[in-house]
Amino acid sequence: MSSKRRAKQGGTETRPARGPSLRALRLSSALGVTAAIVLAVVVNILAARHYRRWDWTEVGLYTLSPVTEQTLRTMAEPVAVYVLISSDNPMTLTLRHLLEAYRAESSLLRPKFVDPDRNPAELVAVQQKFGIVAGKTENGQVVTDAAVIVVRGERHHFITAADLFEVQPGEEDRARPRVEQVLTAAIAQVHAGTPPKVCFTSGHGELSLEVGGTEGLLALRGRLDKLNYQVEALPPLRELPGKDTIGDCKLLIVAAPTEPVATGDVARFVRYVELGGNALVFVGPELGEAGFVKVGLAPLLALAAVRKNEDFIFERDPRMRTAMGAGEMFIATPKRHPITEGLIAAEGAVSIVVVVASSLSTIDSAAVVPTPLLVSSDQSFGMGLASFVHWRDQQPEPEPQEGDHLGPLTLAYAAERPTTKASEPHGSRMVVIGSNAAIWGGNWEQAQTRGTALFVESAVSWLASEPIVLDIPKKAARPTGLNITAETLSSVALKVLVFLPLGTLLVGLAIFIRRRASEGKSRSRARGSQE
Numbered sequence: 001m002s003s004k005r006r007a008k009q010g011g012t013e014t015r016p017a018r019g020p021s022l023r024a025l026r027l028s029s030a031l032g033v034t035a036a037i038v039l040a041v042v043v044n045i046l047a048a049r050h051y052r053r054w055d056w057t058e059v060g061l062y063t064l065s066p067v068t069e070q071t072l073r074t075m076a077e078p079v080a081v082y083v084l085i086s087s088d089n090p091m092t093l094t095l096r097h098l099l100e101a102y103r104a105e106s107s108l109l110r111p112k113f114v115d116p117d118r119n120p121a122e123l124v125a126v127q128q129k130f131g132i133v134a135g136k137t138e139n140g141q142v143v144t145d146a147a148v149i150v151v152r153g154e155r156h157h158f159i160t161a162a163d164l165f166e167v168q169p170g171e172e173d174r175a176r177p178r179v180e181q182v183l184t185a186a187i188a189q190v191h192a193g194t195p196p197k198v199c200f201t202s203g204h205g206e207l208s209l210e211v212g213g214t215e216g217l218l219a220l221r222g223r224l225d226k227l228n229y230q231v232e233a234l235p236p237l238r239e240l241p242g243k244d245t246i247g248d249c250k251l252l253i254v255a256a257p258t259e260p261v262a263t264g265d266v267a268r269f270v271r272y273v274e275l276g277g278n279a280l281v282f283v284g285p286e287l288g289e290a291g292f293v294k295v296g297l298a299p300l301l302a303l304a305a306v307r308k309n310e311d312f313i314f315e316r317d318p319r320m321r322t323a324m325g326a327g328e329m330f331i332a333t334p335k336r337h338p339i340t341e342g343l344i345a346a347e348g349a350v351s352i353v354v355v356v357a358s359s360l361s362t363i364d365s366a367a368v369v370p371t372p373l374l375v376s377s378d379q380s381f382g383m384g385l386a387s388f389v390h391w392r393d394q395q396p397e398p399e400p401q402e403g404d405h406l407g408p409l410t411l412a413y414a415a416e417r418p419t420t421k422a423s424e425p426h427g428s429r430m431v432v433i434g435s436n437a438a439i440w441g442g443n444w445e446q447a448q449t450r451g452t453a454l455f456v457e458s459a460v461s462w463l464a465s466e467p468i469v470l471d472i473p474k475k476a477a478r479p480t481g482l483n484i485t486a487e488t489l490s491s492v493a494l495k496v497l498v499f500l501p502l503g504t505l506l507v508g509l510a511i512f513i514r515r516r517a518s519e520g521k522s523r524s525r526a527r528g529s530q531e
Contacts (some may be wrong), residue, residue, distance in 0.1 A: 188399035196250035205258030219441035305366030311382030380407035
């Protein structure tokens with residue numbers, strides 16, 4: 001007899017136990033959804049106020065140092081960071097992650113990624129705003145003379161691709177990332193005080209900063225003004241209105257004097273460099289009635305362990321000569337140095353055109369070892385004074401004669417002198433260029449000589465830089481190539497053949513146990529309802 005029938009026979013009807021009412025279930029569901037929404041809002045608020053990122057890279061590439069965190073937290077104004085690297089470049093991903101870590105510390109940081117290959121219109125806008133030069137290499141890739149630009153208001157700082165890592169040569173080339181060091185230093189740089197002062201010599205036949213045109217210096221002055229340098233002319237000793245202010249100059253540019261420089265002024269320049277000043281010297285061949293004019297800068301050049309040769313360079317390699325002249329206007333080859341890194345990367349896009357130059361040589365047994373910056377081809381030669389006088393009068397096809405200097409010839413040198421104070425990151429710096437035409441304003445107005453203008457600007461940047469010493473730990477160096485060793489293969493095999501299947505099995509087992517437990521609870525509830 002069923003339980004229902006037995007209940008009726010006893011005079012009372014017992015109904016089966018009923019679960020929660022429909023209204024209660026709906027109320028419970030609504031409360032659950034509301035609780036989930038509140039929980040999500042609270043979690044987002046906490047995440048926004050207490051943002052945290054975890055760095056799982058082996059060398060801690062995205063873990064910021066305390067110095068960087070302090071620099072970012074003390075920012076008072078917005079700082080824009082323009083990244084002008086192709087998205088296909090692995091460095092772009094590194095910069096994205098690192099700049100995201102920077103933004104976690106300061107909302108005033110505004111990163112902007114401009115892909116030169118995919119966004120040419122944006123690249124043109126950045127070029128016009130900051131004077132960036134771009135070109136295409138032989139493989140069609142667009143390259144610029146700056147990889148990253150850090151901007152605060154009217155001040156900006158350029159970072160080249162070579163600045164972002166340090167290559168350690170050896171049996172196996174290894175690269176040490178320097179992205180955090182250069183980015184933090186650039187942010188600190190644009191927050192620094194007044195712009196560095198660049199002083200041009202005058203009074204010895206130099207071109208004027210107030211004169212425009214092809215051979216004036218007004219175009220160069222305008223460019224330096226745009227690059228946030230404070231430019232002024234430095235009068236000779238005989239015209240000083242008062243106290244000598246050469247010590248206030250961050251960079252002294254000896255602007256291609258065409259007349260002999262007074263001994264007192266040469267001594268003044270030498271003392272300036274010896275006390276830690278930086279100098280960019282243009283000292284090309286200047287023609288006089290009796291031959292080359294001796295301007296008397298040998299003591300200054302000696303500080304860089306450089307000597308100017310009394311010759312006149314002719315280039316005979318048809319690949320390096322231009323269509324104008326008899327070889328006195330030619331394309332120079334840059335040698336690797338921080339000044340030339342961007343030009344070497346843009347090989348085929350821009351060329352350094354040299355007009356009327358003398359070769360330079362080094363002084364043996366000097367305390368300084370200069371680095372070549374520009375060289376001519378092995379088919380070039382430096383024509384000596386006697387041969388040059390004959391050539392100037394007759395204008396024959398220039399050919400090397402006995403006693404001439406044979407190529408390749410060095411046209412520019414860079415030197416860094418020992419530090420005078422332990423607290424200084426480096427000693428005084430010098431760049432010597434054996435061509436007066438390299439400073440002419442036409443280089444900044446004519447597309448043909450744009451590479452020469454870039455070379456001069458890069459030299460100014462290297463010389464006038466104010467490095468900010470930051471105590472940021474160095475990241476570990478990593479191999480630059482793809483090295484697959486037996487140890488690497490064993491590690492990959494262990495992960496693929498053991499860890500991955502084992503992880504999948506454990507996840508499946510957990511799901512199976514959870515389902516069995518849920519099914520057991522459902523059966524228990526069903527039995528209780530029936531009883």
